[in-house]
Amino acid sequence: MKYNHKAVEEKWQKIWEDKGVFHASEDTEKEKFYALIEFPYPSGQGLHVGHPRPYTALDTVARKRRLEGYNVLYPIGWDAFGLPTENYAIKNHIHPEIVTKKNIARFKKQIQSLGISFDWSREINTTDPEYYKWTQWIFIQLYKHGLAYKKEMNVNWCTSCKCVLANEEVVNGVCERCGSEVVHKVKSQWMLKITEYADRLINDLDLVNYPDRVKAQQKNWIGRSKGAEVDFTTTTGDTLTIYTTRADTLYGATYMVISPEHPMIEKWADKISNMDEIKKYQEAAARKSDFERTEVAKEKTGVRIDGVNAINPVNNKEIPIFISDYVLVSYGTGAIMAVPAHDTRDWEFAKKFDLPIIEVVKGGNVQEEAYTDCAKGIMVNSGMLDGLTVDEAKKKIIDWLTSEGKGHSKVNYKLRDWVFSRQRYWGEPIPMVYCEKCGYVPLDEKDLPLRLPMVESYEPTDNGESPLAKMTDWINTTCPCCGGKAKRETDTMPQWAGSSWYYLRYMDPHNKNAIASKEALNYWSPVDWYNGGMEHTTLHLLYSRFWHKFLYDIGVVPTPEPYAKRTSHGMILGENGEKMSKSRGNVVNPDEIVDEYGADTMRLYEMFIGDFEKAAPWSKASIRGCRRFVERYWNLQNVLIDGDKIRPELESAFNKAIKKVGEDIENIKFNTAIATLMALINDISNVKSINKEELRIFSILLNPFAPHVTEEVYEACKLGNGILAEAEWPEYDESKCVDESVEIVVQVNGKIKTKLNIPVDADKDTVLELAKNDENVRKAIDGMNIIKEIVVPKKLVNLVVKP
Template structure:
């Protein structure tokens, strides 16, 4: 019988959507399960075969949960604002709204062709004004809470595009889009105070079921450290504050370095004797990215500030102050005490400029022109700290700094406040107006959404302002407070805005009075299982946790964390083992795979390709193997035997397979679950399958290959619809083999095996083992001095 996958898949996809069988119910009395995957950015390229790996994995879990009796929410939507669409619109002279609409239609058709059990009745789109009304509303709550503010800061400026770029849009110091030079400029930007939540974002990870590498990346990105803030007096009168995690090494600080952008330089301008050299270096540093500046191996450059020196508070000695680009104004205080004996970059800088290197932790090898990163050891050349361990010295120096008023203990974070402005058109308008009398004033909530106006051109302006800035009729408005003249904010929000709360909207997507009803939020939150890429661990995942915590503090959401469980998947690489890209010519189009092999085959292969968390290369041979497996399943309908139960000789195998597949789905070991089903199929192919065994097999295979299993359930007359059945259960006692094969060793070397009852005792197994010819040959003429027995597994006879 021919396996017509195309007709079968089309039939069931149509039926599923028409009947709404995968739509989440609004019955809040049912046990719930909320599964979530990161909604995609609908680019013009469409899906590649890497996308379905994540979607299929959570689809498998969701299908299993429905069969277990849960009310499952497995939604999908579109993260559709952002730079790629705007750039495409500029290049092709098509409105971004039209580009988005076309891309979404293509993506949706691709996803539906894969048979994913998304609840399409809850589809959302971040560019829909009815959606971004609530994005704007959340921003206003953050603004009112003091978590949104505007300040001047250093930004990336493309000299060709004449616009501000996000850090991720700068590659090797040039613009990702046009390849032109990127410099740093100071512009006024909206910021969100994510740093207010830094410690909670760390602490609350402990109660979450996140894979360890996700927790580690978040903690490293936040970068909590403990140390001291120290005041270095200067000849200019204004002290320099530094933060250090190693205050114990202060006696080894032989010079100081400040970032080229440090604001104190303007205060010192009239005292700096080589101001021209300082200005020239500042300009040079402005042409480098932060990544280039902080590379450990790069040549160290800098300028000594003539006319202003600092005083080491521990030694009382004057030390020089340098300007160097390896210090960033955005970390710590933008100034460091340099201890070249125990820091690699400080050491390289000191050698370049001929500065003193003083070892203060014993065990160094300064003589050999190398630094020593001593986290442990004994203090030397350190006055009252001499002879102490590093930890003892840290405590004593901090106490001394606080007693003398020269410093204090301090906790620091690498995390910086979130730059929230974009000088672009295709984003959510920021719902604030500026009044000379009242300052920044929120747009009244009943006037939301503040819609994006139509513009004639999406090109960035010459002065780097958003294209909205030229729309005077839209920009000029009245102040909601005083009624006087005011101007709308023309910056738009970044793409991260809509994706920071989308999971909340899925719970109640058509609510016009709130982002979601309190009842829906209480029922569905937190998300039970969220899968996404590791590349989003320190951006989207961190940002959305911050937004959620802020909403929790405001009493809007009922949980302090949005996601209870977070997993991540490995990439699918090209057949050559490299990341898929058009330039490498190794991109695999899922549409072509579905057309050639079917959606069930593609789903099965992507789950069988290897460890879910690891990258795996695509293989045309592999997907053909998955197709053959499904063809064998299809043909098995011709070998069905009467009987609704399990045959005695297959009962143990059925129960073990149920246990294996059930557990492996929960631990995302999809490849080994499929392997167990393949093993069971091999037995069926030889011995046939009873209708009861067939029923169980189809239920276990269904989450992986839903179309073929639904069709086989129907055509073999098993009754009702498969998706309305219950997940199979197993009896633990029947998962144990009645007979087992036991390894027989002599003096630790394998000499054979014996098949015995699983509960056979040592004497019974030993008697059988001694009858094996190879065992007899190795113990003949010797005395058995010891027997090691592991019940049901091994017997080792030691003979001398």
């Protein structure tokens, strides 16, 4: 009987959903397991075969855990606000809400066709007012606790999307969404004080099971460093404060550099004799991204400020001040001291502008052939610090600066506060109003959600204002504080808002009185296993950890971290080895694969394609191999015999397979788990039959990877009561997993002569005797003198011989 995947898969998908087989239970007495994938953004293109890889992986784990008796929550929803939908809507003149509904319907149908065991009863959508009501509620709490504020600042402006981007959304100098040029503009923006949580975001990584590369990316992005703030007075009487990790090198500071946007420039305007040159440079710097400005390899440019000098606090010497675009106003204080003898960038700048270079750490000059790390040298040309080690000098200079009132120790971070405003339509309205009398005031919580109004024109404006700025009837309102006239905030939240807390809503998605009930939060928290892309490590993952920690601080959630475990998957590439994209013409549509080969075949292939954490190219030939495996399993029905226990000749193979498949699923080694099942079916073929107990166990082991065909075989062959999804994961006997023999290599003078299967507990003398008695080895050593016998237990024998 030929396997008809279309009929079987449709049948079981309906049964599962009709029975609510994968709906999480309300029984809080059971041990819980909360598996989570990053919920998809429903784009107009639909799924390609790369999208289901993480869904299938966590589905494999979730299905195994259900079979082990856990109460599993494996939910799904839609991250549906944001620029891609809005840009598509603008291009095609279709309202974003209509586009979103259409895209979600397509994505949902595609995902359901794969048989992923999502709990569809908990489906959420970030564009649903009943959902974003609580996104707005969280924003109000952030505001009330001083963590949301509005500020006039220099921001990243995408020239195509026509909106402000957070630093994390600018990749290699361009918009991470559309790839267009990003320039700087000064705008009034809502900000979130993620910097208040910088230390905890680093320190609490010790509480979680994340890959080292994820932890490293977060730590590097936050960029914690210990140093000092130093005050340089100027010839105008003003003070320029700099941050440095190397206050010990102050005697080597021969000039200063401030960012082109530094506010002191305007203050000094009447004292600067080359202001026209300064302004021209400022305009050029504004057209560059932070990435371009700080690129190490680029040529250093700058303009000396004529008319104002700085005074080095340790020796009272006047030094020139420059503006240069490699200094950012957003990092540190927007000003630096330059020590060209011990910093390559400063040295290049000093050589270009013919500035003094003074060595202050012996052997640490960046241009010396015998250059050593200047953090390990001895201080020279440094007055009170001469002869000290760098570490001793750091302590002494900070103590001196503090006692003289010229500086103090300081911990600094590269992390900037989160720019939270977007001048676009398709996002959550920010629940704030502005009143001339009361200033910015949050809405009364009882008036949430503040719904996004329907508009005819949602195109971004050229002047940088949100499309909502045109809606005077919506904008004009009353102040929640004094009852006077007020205006609504017209900027909307970024896409990252709704995804910063969605995992909490899954715990109790229909609650109208809270994010989720205390009982649900206490039971399901934290997420036990969260899988997502590495590209979100310094975006979503960092943001959601910040929001969670805030909610923990105000008593909303019971754990300090949202996710106990995080894993990241490699992407599936096109057959040409390049990233899948329409422009490259290498996108593979999963609908076509499911139609031709079946969902189980596609699931097996996506898990078998290679190391889950690494990228892998798609292969049509390999997917056909997975289909053949499905058919081999299906055809086991043709050799089925009675039997209620595993036969002796298969006992070892089955026990090893149960152990190996279970361990590999937990260790995300899905490819080797499937290889184990393929080897097991070969063992079964060798004995030319399979009994009912053996087929039952094999079906359960295969089920997390290929759920439809295994359900059908389980039912057709009456392998148990009820459906397979409600069966129990098999146990193994450890004593049956021990190999009775092991294969070793036998070498003569390092060259392989044979391979032998020997008893696993054989002693050295027995191993040598077996090796020497092998026919190929006897020929190689005949007439030779054995001068050395090397035995590596359970691996190899090497006989060293000479005539």
